[in-house]
Structures are given as C-alpha cells and as structure tokens.
Amino acid sequence: MKYIDEFQDPELARRLLDDIHAIVTRPWALMEVCGGQTHSIIRHGIDQLLPDGIELIHGPGCPVCVTPLEVIDKALEIASRKDVIFCSYGDMLRVPGTGRDLFQVRSEGGDVRVVYSPLDALRIAQQHPERQVVFFGIGFETTAPPNAMTVHQAKKLGIGNFSLLVSHVRVPPAIEAIMQSESCRVQGFLAAGHVCSVMGTGEYPPLAERFRVPIVVTGFEPLDVLEGVRRAVRQLERGEHTVDNAYARVVPPEGNPAAKAMLADIFEVTDRAWRGIGVIPGSGWRLAERYREFDAEHRFSVTGIDTREPVECRSGEVLQGLIKPHECEAFGTTCTPRTPLGATMVSSEGACAAYYLYRRLGTTSGAVIPSGTATMAARTSGSAGSTSEPAPLEGSPVV
Amino acid sequence: MCLAVPGKVLDIEERDGTRMATVDFGGVAKEVCCEYLPDLRVGEYTIVHVGFALQRLDEDSARQTLALFEELGLLEEEFGDPWELAAREATK
Ligand code: SF4
Numbered sequence: 001m002k003y004i005d006e007f008q009d010p011e012l013a014r015r016l017l018d019d020i021h022a023i024v025t026r027p028w029a030l031m032e033v034c035g036g037q038t039h040s041i042i043r044h045g046i047d048q049l050l051p052d053g054i055e056l057i058h059g060p061g062c063p064v065c066v067t068p069l070e071v072i073d074k075a076l077e078i079a080s081r082k083d084v085i086f087c088s089y090g091d092m093l094r095v096p097g098t099g100r101d102l103f104q105v106r107s108e109g110g111d112v113r114v115v116y117s118p119l120d121a122l123r124i125a126q127q128h129p130e131r132q133v134v135f136f137g138i139g140f141e142t143t144a145p146p147n148a149m150t151v152h153q154a155k156k157l158g159i160g161n162f163s164l165l166v167s168h169v170r171v172p173p174a175i176e177a178i179m180q181s182e183s184c185r186v187q188g189f190l191a192a193g194h195v196c197s198v199m200g201t202g203e204y205p206p207l208a209e210r211f212r213v214p215i216v217v218t219g220f221e222p223l224d225v226l227e228g229v230r231r232a233v234r235q236l237e238r239g240e241h242t243v244d245n246a247y248a249r250v251v252p253p254e255g256n257p258a259a260k261a262m263l264a265d266i267f268e269v270t271d272r273a274w275r276g277i278g279v280i281p282g283s284g285w286r287l288a289e290r291y292r293e294f295d296a297e298h299r300f301s302v303t304g305i306d307t308r309e310p311v312e313c314r315s316g317e318v319l320q321g322l323i324k325p326h327e328c329e330a331f332g333t334t335c336t337p338r339t340p341l342g343a344t345m346v347s348s349e350g351a352c353a354a355y356y357l358y359r360r361l362g363t364t365s366g367a368v369i370p371s372g373t374a375t376m377a378a379r380t381s382g383s384a385g386s387t388s389e390p391a392p393l394e395g396s397p398v399v
Numbered sequence: 400m401c402l403a404v405p406g407k408v409l410d411i412e413e414r415d416g417t418r419m420a421t422v423d424f425g426g427v428a429k430e431v432c433c434e435y436l437p438d439l440r441v442g443e444y445t446i447v448h449v450g451f452a453l454q455r456l457d458e459d460s461a462r463q464t465l466a467l468f469e470e471l472g473l474l475e476e477e478f479g480d481p482w483e484l485a486a487r488e489a490t491k
Contacts, residue, residue, distance in 0.1 A: 008467055117450025119432060146451040149434060157415065194403045197446065197454045221467055249460050250446055256453055259435045
C-alpha cells in the first residue's frame, strides 16, 4: 500500500529492510503488543515490506478495544444520570456498549464531556461542586499515572464530588496469558514503548526466560517498528531470547520512578476481564482500599446491567491474533467505523479500524521492496510461523 | 488518547501545589503536569501523555517525531475538537 519513499528517512528504512531480508532464513511470527504499533504497521504497509515469512500478529494493546463491555455499560449508565457530569477521552465516545454509546447518551441529554487530561475533569469538579463528576479512567500503564495523580490531587484538595471509573490493564500479564494459550503462535514480542517509558523494562526478563521468547521494547514510528522487527528477528535467527531495548531514547531501564511510586500508592493489582478475551489474572489495576471513596463503582451502585455482544463480532479472535480483521464476515459489510459492531472497529488503534482505513485495496503491489534485497534463503517447515499471505480483502470497501 | 506527543517546555510554575508546565507542541501550547519529572527544566523537550510529562527526549528526536505527527494529521487528532472528530468518524 505504501511506498518506502514515504518513510521519513527512506534511506534508513531501506537499510533496515535490507538487513531484515538478509538475516531471515525461515518464517517467524512476531506480535506487536501495542495498538499504536498496529496502526503504524498497517498505515505504512510495513507488514507488506517485510520478507514473506515474517508475520506480524496484532496484539491486544488497544485500551479502547479491551475495555470490557460491562464497564462500558456501567459508564453509559452513570453518564445518563441527571446529577452526573461524565468526562472521558474522545476515543471512548463511539465504543459500542450494549445497544448504544456515549455519543448517544449525550444526544439523549446526558452531560458527557470530552477532556484532554484527567486533571481537566478534576477542574470541572471544582467548578461544579453541586454535581458529581466522573472520569472514565481506562488504559494501559501509560495512562494510569495521570489518573493516579488526579486521585491524589482530589484527596489532597478535598474534592469530594470527583470519582474515577477505573478499568486499567497491564501488559506483562497479557503477554503471559498469550504465551500460555494453546493456540499461541507468537515467537517474539515487540513490547509497547510508551508503557515501558513508565514501567521500565524490569518486568520482562522473567517472561523472556520462561517462555523463551525475545522481547524487544519498540517505539511506534515506522522506523522504530522496523528496528524492533530487525532486532527480534536477529535474536530468533540466533536462537536467543532476551529483553532488548530498541527505544532507549524514551525508555530508561528503570522507567519513571516517580510515576511507579504513585501507581503503587493509588492502585492495587486486580484480575481484569479484557473485552473479547476474558479474565486475565492480575492483569489490571483498581483503586486501593484507602482511595475507595473516589471509586465510581462504589459511589454509584449500578445494577441490572445485561451485557450483550453482537454474535457476529470476532474481535476476541482478532485481539488474540487468531484471525486478521478481514477474515471476519462482518468486516467492511455490516461492520464499519461508521457502524462499528466491535470496539476494534472504533479506535484507529484497533486492528479492524486500521485495516478498514488503510487496507481498502488490499494489494501488495504498492509495497516497493528495494531492488537487490535478499529473499529468504531457505524456508524451513518446522516453524510454527505461518507463511500464508493474508487473503485478499474481499468485501472491503474501495475508496 | 494513546498518543504520547513530544513538546518543548516554555514555562514552569506551581499551581495548587502542583508543578505545571506550558508545553509547545509544534504551535499548540498546552498546560502539562510535570510532577513525574521533578527536575524538568524550561527549554527541555518532554514526552507528554494526556497532559502529563512522562519522560525527557532529545531535541532532534522530538522535532522529527513532531514533524511526522504533523504530516500524518495526528496532532489534530490529539488536540482537535473531539466531538467534531467523532462526528466525522461516524460519517466515514
Ligand atoms: S470487523 Fe467488526 S464485527 Fe468483525 S471482529 Fe472487527 S469489530 Fe468485530
């Protein structure tokens, strides 16, 4: 889809690709954990520039996509209350709950406000002491420190009408769950760079060791992704499985100590359901006991929620890397960004939306591989990696 | 929401007992909490996530990333009017 000339530094992109093509001798399946990386890969056609046998499996790292339906329904319920100002990031507005979304709640008269930062929600609470202000606190380890600081501030300033609807998720337990799944084909991970900018790299060596997989901390920009792939493939070809930091300009090994200390104070680890995947033990954070007063789930008793996912939505399989989005029947027909059936079609970091937006023609002809690039010297069949090309995107709309 | 955007620190001051910085993102200035980077200085570049400075970044990398985001329209996505963006999404 994309030409290599469209990379910010085509020369560097070409060199990285040449190197990847030169070192690959057999198929490998890598998972990029983060939705930002998925977006970048599909938008820039990186998967099409890589050697045929290198498969990128899109991981569950889009927080909008994995926030459980039950939590979305709770959010919709709370946001509909007359006394509530419900604050959220813009990404959550169109995530389908059971039958409706925040956008609809707003059009039905709910006071739903979009904020840039959770501190904005706290300010709204200060300005409206007579109302209850709830912030929808979702996201991975990168989004959690801002929410933690906001709760800390609310307590410090005694802002009693503020609360957080929390559904935080953590990457390392998800990697563990993916590796333990019977259908797992992943042989190496591109870990999410910005998550590591907060948490550092310390949680990953035990995982790399236990599952014998390379874990390469990788950024989001196209060249970062290429570098991450290069390093992961190099390790795989050498039979290594270590944690490597390909994003050192943003990720110090220790992460951000002040943010980690705040997280440890405000939150505690809990089991968390991931939309489409199920409960992953220890994979989330909730407010610690001493901050319960700021927990929207405790403040508002929301009962009688009856969650229903559309049966045709296969986002769970997409999120686990078992199918690619266009293999879902509904893709591009009954399910589009305009009428999303699943959360993965909403956020541009969701794999379904990324495929829809950037893979309309679904050909590989646009992927210009530098001439003289080595093809794979040999393809051994013993690998778990798949060599099959993605199916042409039939049914996907053409612009 | 997932985007972390690099920007240049223009000014730092204490507000409500919190260290807040004014950060310039290629022309858009935003208030940013820098409690998590206690020794961040004016003139430095930082990576900002939902209004919080989370790491430092060298100037060259920051400029390159900003140029890329600008080109891809990601800055508008991050700082533009979210209702308008969502409404536009809905009619794609
Ligand atoms: S294309 Fe739509 S229905 Fe199919 S898995 Fe993706 S979000 Fe679900």
